[in-house]
Amino acid sequence: MGETPFGDPDDDTLHEECGVFGIFNRADAAPFVTLGLHALQHRGQEAAGIVSFDGTQFHVERHSGHIGDTFTKQSVLERLPGTAAIGHTRYSTSGGGGLRNVQPFFAELSVGGFAVAHNGNITNAMTVQRELQRRGSIFSSTSDTETILHLVATSAARMFTDKLIDALSRLEGAFSLVGLSPKKMVGVRDPLGIRPLVLGDLEGSPILASETCALDIIGATFVRDIAPGEMVIITESGIESIFPFQARRPRFCIFEYVYFARPDSNIEGRNVYEIRKRIGAELARESQEAADIVVPVPDSGVPAAIGYAQEAGLPFELGIIRNHYVGRTFIQPTDSIRHMGVKLKHNANRAILEGRRVVLVDDSIVRGTTSQKIVQMVRDAGASEVHMRIASPPTRSSCFYGVDTPEKAKLLASRMSVEEMADFIKVDSLAFLSIDGLYRAVKEPSRNPLQPQFCDACFTGDYPTSLTDLEGSDTNVRQLSLLGGAG
Ligand code: AMP
Secondary structure: OOOOOOOOOOOOOOOOOEEEEEEEOOOOHHHHHHHHHHHOHHHOOOEEEEEEEOOOOEEEEEEEOOHHHHOOHHHHHHHOOOOEEEEEEEOOOOOOOOHHHOOOEEEEEOOEEEEEEEEEEEOOHHHHHHHHHHOOOOOOOOEHHHHHHHHHHHOOOOOHHHHHHHHHHOOOEEEEEEEEOOOOEEEEEOOOOOOOOEEEEEOOEEEEEOOOHHHHOOOOEEEEEOOOOOEEEEEOOEEEEEOOOOOOOOOEEOHHHHHHOOOOOEEOOEEHHHHHHHHHHHHHHHOOOOOOEEEEOOOOOHHHHHHHHHHHOOOEOOOEEEOOOOOOHHHOOOHHHHHHHHHHHEEEOHHHHOOOEEEEEEOOOOOOHHHHHHHHHHHHOOOOEEEEEEOOOOOOOOOOOOOOOOOHHHOHHHHOOHHHHHHHHOOOEEEEOOHHHHHHHOOOOOOOOOOOOEEOHHHHOOOOOOOHHHOOOOOOOOHHHOOEOOO
């Protein structure tokens, strides 16, 4: 996840999107990790790191920037030798303290070297870190992932695996992590299984990855999802699976299906693209509008717009073209740059839009900046009507489990009704998918209000874990009392 930048305690943004990848028992392991991380770049674009083990020692390399720009094949082969390696790609606020928060984290422990890469967010990391500091631990980063290392280091258990179980049992929140010791690669998912993690195989070499698209890129086969609460311990003698934590009803992040995961990934038996099309079809059933064309906000709105158009029997048109050489607008640091970013990123195609009644489809409205700009652009290009359809329920609450969302007060839907939002983004009509519509799209009959099948806290405010670091603070205001870290 992200970090609390050193020296900037008032930073109120949370940045924590990450992907992890590991391969064991494979000659030249690091180049495979580089490719795997390249496929996971959408989960975090600001920094990446790889740790390899060559049978004697560990090698660590971490950079700011895209994996393809910073890890060249030659440098990886020379500087990261070994037959086992893990890596991490992340979003970070960078700045002064940026690199020291880039994962994987590595430390020499009493039981040997240990590297860890983490996707998710630990919601009691700051509390645990303070306790460790009182007992003398020294932290070199502000990442919650370093807290995991310290808990492993200070565990009273004797064996490495027991130390790790001991450490992880102290944590609350979301963690899908990959660890590497001299003899083992370990994969763990928190008991709720909030973030994804899959097991793959490349000609007998086991792989752990956030998403299946990272297996495809190297021609590896998908073996299975790591189960919520499962720890897999991979050694030269094989793969052991244990369930060391108290069992809980799983609550996978439903937003991974809406936006975060790559459409060509399969998560828990569902293809993300197919789910997004189903979401679009549900949206059309719930709130169809008389219109001439369905236009996606690219790229995030494309699969849902296809589903909407098919269900509504309307033509699907690329009325907005995206320039792919600009980073995601959402993660620009200031409002002014974010505004600029939208102009840099999208352009309306007048030939398609002029005189047409347009249904515009996007996956979500966060601050409302993107929608406002896009709607204006579509009107300027001559559309006669603009009807916005959002392929998720209104985002009313911040995520504390590893998705980059701003504080609650900056979420448009937390301070405006749907009608007010429609006025704000200046559309002729605005509709969001219902929460039950979203559940139907992911192939559940409806949301079970007593025992929800997914983590949908960003839409419902129903957080499936305690949020210890936030206790006593106002979550509207100080969401960054949370430590950053994994991503
Ligand atoms: P906004 O302009 O703040 O309303 O942002 C909405 C846009 O951001 C939508 O087009 C989404 O596709 C995208 N988005 C939503 N959530 C995230 C996220 N966690 N990280 C990056 N982009 C996001």
